[in-house]
Amino acid sequence: MNWLANLGAWVIEKIAATGRASQVLYGALVAVPRPIKNTPLVIRQMYVVGVQSLLIIVVSGLFIGMVMALQGYTILVDYGAEDSLGPMVALSLLRELGPVVTALLFAGRAGSALTAEIGLMKATEQLSSLEMMAIDPLRRVIAPRFWAGFICMPMLAVIFSAVGILGGHLVGVDWLGVDSGSYWSIMQSTVDFRADVLNGVIKSFVFAVIVTWIAVFKGYDCLPTSEGISKATTETVVHSSLTVLGLDFILTALMFGIE
Template structure:
């Protein structure tokens, strides 16, 4: 009985130590990767990774943005029209996209589309000992492999979020104005008088930069720290998507409370 209790306590302690050690390893890895920025060759590699991480995510971002904007216009219209306030459709679509849906949905899609791929790629590099080979050749894998992917994610995600919001607003215009007959002038002009550049657009960009840091960091670390077996990589990939989605949703609440909560 007593030994079972002690074992349980020991297990709690082991888990805690393991968690803390993982956070420490993640911090060291990020530090090693960030310090490696100023090198012309790394810029080349970063651009190449931006193609993989950013350009190849464009299609899913644009399509989801378009459809989310369209659905919001459709749903918002049916409610607003009862009050004769369908002119407020523009600000409703624009504010929800810029403040919340743009950064959050982009981050979730990014975690699924690019984050999982990053984890699997780096994890497989580790499993096939490519990372060790690089070290054998006196090339720091943190600089050569991790840093370009990290910076590509950090740069790409705010860009993707901006594109998402812009496409979503155009999608809202498509449904609200061209289909449901809201006046095009009031769609844009009420939106313009409501949306503020610093308050709404910049805060959205800051949000998505934070999400980019979290998602890319988790994705890269999970790959770099994966157990180098098939099961290990599959587990790491799953954990990347689950952890970064949870982190994004939790952080979103905190950031929203800080940015918009208290006047």
């Protein structure tokens, strides 16, 4: 009988957590209609969340593009199809690696920082003090961070893909000697703006909502102790990575699966 009670407690706790998460999201979302007052806060968070993630995104994008060009070349050259290197690098970056790797890096670089920051605010009772002063912490603290993540991640994903394609050009064309003209022209004739580029951007908007939501919720909901904060930070990275990878399969199946 005991295990049945444990199961029930677990399910109730999960449902309650979902409810609290939705409350946080709702509180953050209704804070939009005050754009003028909140814009400086959002810009400050865009600096923390977006600009400071730029370096890791650019470096990873460059190296992933370079590795893909190198690996793709060794396989394609056996079939005399090394001219198809451009579309291979561009399509895999735009459709999959751009949104997904950016989301994973973003969860590790910015998501964990958001959780730790909000968690520490809670532990040091800064959130309660805000409430004492009749300032809604959801509007003042959570909303700018949520919107900054939502705006920044698609931009980071687009930069990641662009840098990756340039990295592929660096290795494929400048080092391995694929013709530069065919690298770009076959890429242009294969990649479609609406089907490939826009679908990738839509994907990264979905991932942005998921990762930022999990990050701010875990921070807002953590136990206000040092142990609780460390647990919440770990959970942010683990949960958002798993959700992104699982959701990516579903989105890919919906977007590219059926002709």
